Amino acid sequence: MDAMASRSPARPLALAALVLALAGACSSNGTTATGSGGGGNSGGGGGGATTSSFQAKLFDTDFKAVCNGASQSKAAAYDAKATGVHPVLLFAGKGDERVQKSGLPADWTIEWAADKDALAGIQLVACAERTGETFVKDCTGYESKGTATGNVVKLYDATYKVTVFAAATGKPVTDTTLTAKGKECPMFATFKSDEHTKDEYAFDLDAVQTFLKPLVQP
DSSP, rough: OOOEEEEEEEEEEHHHHHHHHHHHTTTTSOOOOOSSSSSSSSHHHHHHHHHHHHHSSGGGGGGGGGTOOOOOOSSOOOOSSSOOOOOOEESSSSSSGGGOOOOOGGGGGGOTTTTBBBGGGGEEEEEEEEEEEEHHHHHHHEETTTTTOEEEEEEEEEEEEEEETTTTTEEEEEEEEEEEEOSSOOOEEEEEEOOOOEEEEEEOHHEEEEEHHHOOOO
C-alpha cells in the first residue's frame, strides 16, 4: 500500500490536517476501482453497444506509441501551413514509464470526452525523454499523521530530448534539448510501503511550452 508523506519541518497544524484528510480519502482497502460503464453482467441488451462505442474512442494512452514513431491513424492530420491551433498531447518518460503531462494551456490540447471521440482531433504528440541527470540534494523532513517517516526524496537536475511527432503519421516534426533545474523539494511525496527513498527529476514545463508554441499556436 502506498503512503503519502508531507514535508513540514515547522509542522503547521493546517498542513497536518490536510495530510490527515488526504489519508482518509485514500483509506479503506487502499485500492481504486473503476467502472466499465456497461452496467456489468446485469444490464440489458443495450450494454454491448455502449461498451463497443466506449472502446472505439481514443484515449491518451493510444498516443504513447507515437513517441516511438508509430502512427495513430485515427488522429487528425497535421498541416504546418494550416491556420489555427494544432492540438498536442505531451508525454514524459520512456517505454512503460511514459506518462501524459498535464499543465499545457487548455486551448493547446484536447481532453477525453464520454459523448464524442474528442482525442481524434489531436494533431501533434510531444515526447520528453530524460537523457541525463545531476544530483542536487536530499529532501528530508517528511511526516505522516504528524510522525516523522525518515523518507528521503533525492532531487535531480534533468536534461530532456523533446521530440514532436505528427500523430497521424508518426513522423518527427522537430526536436530540441532542454535542461530543467531542481530547485525546490516537493511538499508531498508518495512512498511504497517498502520504499525509503525515491528520485525526483526536475521538469521545466514553461521551457517546453516555449518550444511548442510556434508549432501548436503559430
